[in-house]
Amino acid sequence: MSDAERAERVLGLLEAASLVHDDMVVGLSGFSYQNPPMALVRAIIRRRVKGLTIVSGPTSGIETDLLIGSGAVRRVVTAGVAFERVAAIAPAFRLAAERGTLEVWECDECIWHVALKAAAWGVPYLLWRGGVGSSLPELNPDLAEIDVEGVRCLRVPPVRPDIVFLHAAEADAYGNVRVAPEAYLGRFFAERSLALACRGPVIVSVERIVPNEEVLESPERTILKGALVVEVPWGAHPGGVSGRTVPDLDHYREYAAAAEARRKGDPVAYQRYLERHVYGLEQHEDYVRTIGIERLEPLRMAGA
Amino acid sequence: MSVSGDPPDPRLLACVVARELRDGEVVAFGLHAENLLRAAYVAQRLHAPNLVIRHGLRAERSAEIGPAAWTDDRASLSRGRVEYFEAHDAILDVANPGSPQRFCDVFVVGGMQIDREGSTNLIGIKGPDGRMAVRGPGSIGTTSIGTLARHVILFSPEHSARRFVERVDYVSVPGWRRRAAAGLGGGPALCVTSLAVMDFEEGRMRLRSVHPHASVEEVHGRTGFELLVPPRVPVTEPPTRAEIEALEAIAPPGPRESAGEDGA
């Protein structure tokens, strides 16, 4: 099939967000402060969906916390939710878990990966030796501790997202997603793991769409194919984009302070944050204007 | 003597951990553990040139300059000595005991709580009613790696009775007694804190050395359980000339993030 015959796979942001419905299992990819699909998350929150199960990782941060704080989430499947040193415990996550309005599928990063693999491999369960002797089986009824030929293991069931969202540096119109040439902490994290486990579409927001020829010139940078693509510059903000932008830590601190205040009983700052950055905006361009390009541009990495 | 227990010499903890890292090993720890990264670089420069640092998906064999903060656009000059895991699920390698490419030999890890047998807790703290009152961040990568790695070094930048408890409320990484109960054997080798270095005897934490600025009484007072104390407790050796030079050589120029809690 020639390029011309291949279907283009570009969506608008609102169109992508409209694929999420109540009670869906939504996969989100992110690592540390890198690549949270924030523009997509904000668009999903604006739709006021409820009862989501968020499968985020390998580490979860502000994308998960904001969804929880906005009331969209019933359950998280994640190894932990934190903003590194800005907040050792993500505040909206902490509040909802302590109140009992959020179910936590307790696990660690390895078990999280094994559960996605069980889905990708189409098997009824997988076994894993880590977690034995910990509180995970006690807290998570899906993880049964069993004895397998004298070896104690956990039985890990499949976790299968209905839809997956991630953010990356670039993609072409045919759904070939790629990373920047320099990627300090790593090239792929859980993008492929989530995509292989997903029973539905994989949607990637990217800083920019590039021509197919560019992708073909450096194929080693392609991490995923066949994705649906949404062009959203600054679509990970306040997260950084690996090899392209650094995170806006002041914004993280502002969000964390508001969420922490809400946790302690004063919801005003958090409500204001949601109004200003989520509900009060219709388009991602409005968000960019609200943050201000003079604040965003300095986040670009040199040479990126 | 500071109230929080922070060491007057911030370089001491990096040196103490560096001394425990062996040449040819692979050491892993959480992201943004700058002090541990510092410790690993010092070890590489001084006595462990073939130490491999597992940081994110990177495996670094040596560095020409200090820890390039990942938020920085400074690329590490050690590019020639860095390998990457292909994807994050490569951490599942930690379970392959026969593999010559192990994820790590030694894992440096902490927690909201650490107990007498060396269990850690990142899950939560119980309230008076026995239910979870404080939700912790979650075990992140610690449970499986802490269980399946060959050696575990516990690390805490502060030492208080609130953190060092008789029994953790929830277990992220099982210590000696829980490992035995799970049929695993072994346990954490060491615990390094802002006040002291501890090891384990028959699965119970024991004082090995006290840092120069602290005292045995202070360590006692700040530990929430009965710590085993041998008859003679040496003073932790302060940073040596060579260690100080190594630290200065790797120190990154420019402002860093505000000093917060280091360690996983």
Added chain:
Amino acid sequence: MSAWTTLESAVASIPDGALLGLGGFQLNRAPMALVMEIARQGKRRLRVVSVPNALPLDLLTGAGLVAEAEFGFLGFQYEGGFVVAPNVRRAVERGTIAWKERDVYEIVQGLRAAAHGLPFLPAPGAEGSGYARVNRTPTVKDPGTGEEILVATAIRPEVTLLHAQEADREGNLAIADPYADDLLARASGRVIATAERIVERIERPTIPAGRVATLTEAPLGAFPTSCHGHYGWSKAHLPTYLALASEGRTGDYVDRYLRAGRPAFLAAVAREADGPEAGRETSGPERPAAVDRLVVGMARAIDDGDVVTTGVASALPMLAVALAKATHAPRAIYINCVGAVDPPLAAAAWSSVDPRLLDGCRDRVALPELFDIARQGRIDLMYFGAAQADAEGCLNLTCIGDYARPKVKLPGPAGSSAMRPFVRKVVVLLPRHSTKTLVPRVDFATSVPSRRNEATIVVTDLAILRLQGGRLRLVSRHPGIATETLGAATGFRLEGDLETTTAEPTDAEREALRRLDPGGIRHRLA
């Protein structure tokens, strides 16, 4: 970091009786230099496991060095046709080695279990196949559901032998056509590798240096199998080997070619190594009209947009896919088992496992992932071969006669018994419709129908059949084939639609076939 060493030292380190894993796939990139050195050194009582890659196993077996072998497919397609590895076949038929045949999926899951430090992993799906019974495949009660499901016990080779296109000084390997080598490496105690050549630095190794224990530079290290990007299958040497092996004269082969060492071997065969362009012909009797109907019949089973896959020894089905995409199903997605998604299928080839299919393909999957994709219900159609098909739709690729000491050892399941239960449309190619191929009951049920299948179709040179109500029934007779002829050629009572004639290839289909296969290679493949 790996140690650079000689072939001799590398192989000397392999103990007698070792469990050996072999890298490569179907006459592609087999670690032949290492295996030949093993034969020269006379390592004994070896136990060998591989994903389908029968040539090195055949050499070791013929040299009398194998005590136990585990395999999923013993056949390979080469210029001269299709052959079941002669030494292994003889050893199985005579009972001179201990052996176990299992679906490749079970081997994959066994390797995955070893890679995760586990005693086994679940491998359910092929419960109805005869293998579960003859291998006494263990089942374990799933603690979650209480169901007994088949499991694959961990396979942990002590040593895996690999040949890579490139290695760097550190010992990182770059492999252009990985197949299942990464999984083998992760499941093994150590990897002994050869590399076609050394390069400066490999940024993204296929197999990192940390896994490679010893490394040797060995040009032509895969010869006479292919080494993608360097050389194809050896037109001359494969038949040379096969001629001796078929006659039980592997000892002569070893003496003549291997005894004098590697440099002498290379000198003797250097002329025989063909360039990358070689290997595009085959030979065999021609039945043009019949073959075209087979290809067209298979092509028509594809609906536009289907995800279609083929396994080993599937050159005609691959041509059928190309035909379908060129005519009524341009949006069909084809996954070839070398790991190529939508390879360019411009011209027909006699091999469906040519690594050149990886060049210019749209995407790649690893060989083990094919099974996962099927198990997720993502394969709409797969083509299967068979030596026998029976009235109930069971297929036999295993043996004629008794499994333990067969009269005729057939090539084996490859991945068919594990894939078939999960594929939506099962299309079986039976090139010669006769009472020997369409039998009342197969000698061995390699694969069986599953309720997950939506359709099971059998395409023969005389008719199209379909599984309906648990029985194969006639859908259409090919033009010119009388009902009586059909009846006499079928080993069971064939009922169904006696009236409908299969539509002949249309002009568009003929034209497309002419374009796709101008040389008529397809006519020599059945």
